[in-house]
Amino acid sequence: MNNQSRRVLLTLSGHTSNTATLDIVAEFAAAIHAEINGLFIEDKTLLDIAALPFTREIRSHGLQPGQLEVSTLEHQMRMLSDAAQRELNSCAQRWKIQCSFNTAPSGFEHWLRSQEDKENTLCIAHKIDKKWGSTQYEIDTSRLLEQHSGPLMLLPKKQGSGKELIGIIHSSDSIEAILKPIENLVKKGHQPVIILLCDNPPETEKIKRSVIYELEKKALQATVHILRPATNRSLLQFIDRHMPKLMIVGADNPIIDSTCLNELIESSGAPVLLLREQI
Numbered sequence: 001m002n003n004q005s006r007r008v009l010l011t012l013s014g015h016t017s018n019t020a021t022l023d024i025v026a027e028f029a030a031a032i033h034a035e036i037n038g039l040f041i042e043d044k045t046l047l048d049i050a051a052l053p054f055t056r057e058i059r060s061h062g063l064q065p066g067q068l069e070v071s072t073l074e075h076q077m078r079m080l081s082d083a084a085q086r087e088l089n090s091c092a093q094r095w096k097i098q099c100s101f102n103t104a105p106s107g108f109e110h111w112l113r114s115q116e117d118k119e120n121t122l123c124i125a126h127k128i129d130k131k132w133g134s135t136q137y138e139i140d141t142s143r144l145l146e147q148h149s150g151p152l153m154l155l156p157k158k159q160g161s162g163k164e165l166i167g168i169i170h171s172s173d174s175i176e177a178i179l180k181p182i183e184n185l186v187k188k189g190h191q192p193v194i195i196l197l198c199d200n201p202p203e204t205e206k207i208k209r210s211v212i213y214e215l216e217k218k219a220l221q222a223t224v225h226i227l228r229p230a231t232n233r234s235l236l237q238f239i240d241r242h243m244p245k246l247m248i249v250g251a252d253n254p255i256i257d258s259t260c261l262n263e264l265i266e267s268s269g270a271p272v273l274l275l276r277e278q279i
Contacts, residue, residue: 021271042081123150124153162269170230194224232255247272
């Protein structure tokens with residue numbers, strides 16, 4: 001993302017509480033001098049189901065099932081959208097950043113495909129749980145990676161209380177991209193931890209020397225760990241022993257697949273920032 005066109009797109013929904021994640025998003029936006037565009041995701045599937053003539057609403061307290069009205073659902077979604085917009089505006093005021101707000105009635109992925117300048121947009125996607133019967137649907141990480149060519153931050157369903165910034169470096173090419181957002185956020189008082197996740201021991205030592213050099217050049221104090229063996233499992237075990245506030249990783253990291261990403265996010269309660277280029 002270049003300095004002239006920094007933009008943060010944050011998905012909001014009525015299925016989860018947005019308050020717990022807004023502060024870290026606003027803090028990051030403030031650190032890179034970006035504005036937040038909040039995007040409320042409407043549940044089009046539920047509206048389509050409500051439009052079917054045989055659909056009934058199961059009510060609590062022993063009341064009889066009744067017709068599930070589309071107009072009632074639309075009103076409820078407007079109320080949820082208004083609440084999400086108020087939360088966003090309040091958070092933006094606290095962090096003294098600019099924000100805007102839109103809705104996506106056709107669904108997030110459809111909306112994302114229609115957007116331009118994706119390379120300069122940091123897309124922040126909150127996992128959305130939509131339940132119907134026994135089936136659970138979520139924003140698909142692999143499809144997001146395919147459709148969004150810019151940086152991507154994936155948020156947990158429930159935000160943890162960690163404080164560490166954890167950067168995961170797998171190659172010499174990823175050093176600058178990972179350290180840049182850490183440098184911005186360290187100015188806010190966070191303590192960084194750098195993990196070297198490379199399965200080639202001689203290359204790992206070379207990366208370590210480069211990381212230490214860059215840290216000294218940027219006057220950053222950070223703890224550097226070489227993770228051995230360099231596997232999904234060892235990474236998850238390391239994260240379990242720490243309390244990350246944010247994890248930063250290159251999207252081209254060959255060791256971290258989509259399954260590992262989901263486990264990292266949900267087990268730690270911390271967002272993962274996936275970088276394709278410097279921001």
